[in-house]
Amino acid sequence: MTESLLDRASRFIEEGAHDGIRSTNPIDGSFHEIADRIGMVCGFSHVWSLSTEAGHVLFDTSLEIFGPTAVEAINGWKPEPVDTIVYTHGHYDHVGGAGAFVAAADEDGRRRPAVIGHENVPARFDRYDLTGGYNSIINGRQFGWDGVFELDWVRPDTTYRDDLSLAVGGTDIELRHDRGETDDHTWAWIPERKAIFSGDLVWWNFPNAGNPQKVQRYAADWAAALRAIIELGPELLCPAHGIPIEGRDRIATVLGDNATALEGLVTDTLEMMNAGARLDDIIHTVKVPEDLMAKPYLNATYDEPEFVVRNIWRLYGGWYDGDPARLKPPPAHQVATEVAGLAGGPDALARRALSVSDGGDHRLACQLAEWAAQAAPEDAAAHATRAEIYRRRRDDEVSLMARGIYGAAAAESEAIGEAT
Numbered sequence: 001m002t003e004s005l006l007d008r009a010s011r012f013i014e015e016g017a018h019d020g021i022r023s024t025n026p027i028d029g030s031f032h033e034i035a036d037r038i039g040m041v042c043g044f045s046h047v048w049s050l051s052t053e054a055g056h057v058l059f060d061t062s063l064e065i066f067g068p069t070a071v072e073a074i075n076g077w078k079p080e081p082v083d084t085i086v087y088t089h090g091h092y093d094h095v096g097g098a099g100a101f102v103a104a105a106d107e108d109g110r111r112r113p114a115v116i117g118h119e120n121v122p123a124r125f126d127r128y129d130l131t132g133g134y135n136s137i138i139n140g141r142q143f144g145w146d147g148v149f150e151l152d153w154v155r156p157d158t159t160y161r162d163d164l165s166l167a168v169g170g171t172d173i174e175l176r177h178d179r180g181e182t183d184d185h186t187w188a189w190i191p192e193r194k195a196i197f198s199g200d201l202v203w204w205n206f207p208n209a210g211n212p213q214k215v216q217r218y219a220a221d222w223a224a225a226l227r228a229i230i231e232l233g234p235e236l237l238c239p240a241h242g243i244p245i246e247g248r249d250r251i252a253t254v255l256g257d258n259a260t261a262l263e264g265l266v267t268d269t270l271e272m273m274n275a276g277a278r279l280d281d282i283i284h285t286v287k288v289p290e291d292l293m294a295k296p297y298l299n300a301t302y303d304e305p306e307f308v309v310r311n312i313w314r315l316y317g318g319w320y321d322g323d324p325a326r327l328k329p330p331p332a333h334q335v336a337t338e339v340a341g342l343a344g345g346p347d348a349l350a351r352r353a354l355s356v357s358d359g360g361d362h363r364l365a366c367q368l369a370e371w372a373a374q375a376a377p378e379d380a381a382a383h384a385t386r387a388e389i390y391r392r393r394r395d396d397e398v399s400l401m402a403r404g405i406y407g408a409a410a411a412e413s414e415a416i417g418e419a420t
Contacts, residue, residue: 005032005040005243013250018296024204025242029066031073034244035236038195041073045093045240048197049074050190052169055083058101058113059188059197060094060240064151067100081110084168086175087117087156088199088240089182090124098154116164117156118177120184125153138213141408142400178225179218181208187225194248195236196229202254204242206293206300207262210307212401217311220266223259230255242297254297261288261298265305269312278322283309304399336374346376350385362393366406373413380420387413 003011005026012018022028026042033039037051043062047070050057056078062070074082082101088094098115105112128135128149135149158164166173174189181200188197200208201222209217230252237245237254245251268286277285288305292298313321320327329335340346349372357365369389376382390410397403 006034006246009243009245010247010250012296013245013254016294016296018299021299021301024296024299029069029073031077033077034238035193035195038193038236038238039074039077040238040244041070043070043097045091045200047074047097048238048240049077050171050173050193050195050197051078051080052083052171054169055081057084057086057168057171057173058082059086059238060088060199061085061097061101063093064096064099067097070097071100071104075104081105081108082113084166085113085115085154086173086186086188086197087115087121088187088197089185090117090121090128091182091200092128092149092151094199094240095121095154096151099152102154114158115154115156116158116160116166116175118184118186119159119161120182121156121159124182124184125155128153142213142404144404144407176225176228178221178228180222180225181217183216183218185225187229189229189232189234193236194232194234195238196232196234196251197238197240198229199240201225201229202237202239202242202258202297203302204239204297204299205302206288206298206304206399207258207308208303209262210303210305210309210311210401212307212310212405216315217308218315219262219308219312223262223266226255226259226262230259257292257295257298261292261305262308264288265308266312269309270316273313273317279310279313279317280321280323282313300399302400304401307399307401333374333377336371339371340375346372346379346382349375350382353385353389357389357392362389362396365389366393378416378420380417383413383417383420386410387417 018024027044028042030042039049041047043066045060045062047062048059056074061067085098102112132149139145139149162177164175172191175186177186185199187199187201207222209219209222233248234251235248237251245254265286269282272282283306286309340349343349349368353365353368356368366389369386372382373386387410390406394403394406
């Protein structure tokens with residue numbers, strides 16, 4: 001008998017381990033009826049449906065390319081109209097598929113779905129339009145994606161600020177806004193089902209509250225939202241990434257551990273900030289306890305605590321990191337040239353980088369290799385060393401964020417070496 005997603009989640013939580021990243025975050029387009037009239041299409045972000053007497057209420061629509069698959073899966077489950085789409089937030093992978101559902105309604109001669117989101121969602125779309133090139137670049141680093149970051153956004157028909165009560169087809173739906181990964185996040189509570197559609201508040205990964213290439217995230221608010229959900233006593237948790245969880249105690253444990261990890265980072269970071277510590281000291285001191293990091297739903301395979309600490313600093317302390325030399329620093333290549341001169345030239349720096357890396361200190365090795373390449377920007381040997389060091393660093397990292405950036409750096413030097 002095939003193990004259900006709910007049974008899989010229960011097993012992972014109880015055993016304290018999982019069977020790999022795809023076991024906790026399936027993205028294969030498969031459909032699963034998780035409970036009576038609650039269905040899930042597994043995608044890069046999932047598409048959840050709550051079937052009501054008026055039709056489907058969807059929570060998110062996944063990527064644009066995934067939209068047609070989601071339409072087919074939802075219609076194959078229950079061929080009824082999509083009455084409402086709720087955006088848990090405005091990230092591309094949560095709203096991109098909405099156009100497919102609108103097109104399907106037009107084709108069938110049905111009313112287009114009503115689209116609901118937080119009042120900050122339209123502003124997010126506007127910002128994406130302004131920074132399409134930048135977002136294309138960072139998604140290339142992060143995911144290896146070479147597409148253009150643009151979309152004909154399906155904008156919300158209705159927005160709200162703090163909370164919004166809906167009644168769709170005889171089903172009451174309570175929408176609540178809390179900042180977390182984003183400033184436009186919505187989570188939904190279905191009282192009669194004791195079900196939560198949590199969006200990105202739960203990941204089956206360490207909370208994405210750090211992401212080094214994205215805008216501000218809100219660790220303390222995220223933890224508070226998780227505590228608020230626990231107070232409701234949900235018996236079914238339906239996340240936008242990861243697998244669903246059932247059972248009041250089990251859900252409370254998962255949400256509580258996520259909240260505890262974030263709260264610890266906030267408390268410890270602020271304590272050091274208030275004592276006058278520099279950011280450099282804080283990121284090498286503040287940690288999440290190992291027993292929490294070992295939980296199968298807190299794996300640092302996407303974001304990681306060190307990046308979250310930086311975002312906490314940015315929120316409360318701005319961009320100045322406490323080192324006066326970095327307030328108005330010299331150009332990076334000038335520093336690199338000076339250091340290379342002191343070291344005996346770029347070749348000496350490159351050799352030392354390899355030696356340090358061989359000894360296991362990839363952090364220091366990256367800085368030495370970076371100086372070597374900046375001091376000799378057209379030198380193939382320096383870039384060969386830089387590429388090697390960053391490949392090693394990439395292979396030694398766990399989080400997608402770090403692996404993507406280090407991998408992109410290695411590829412950059414490989415391309416320069418081939419061109420010289």
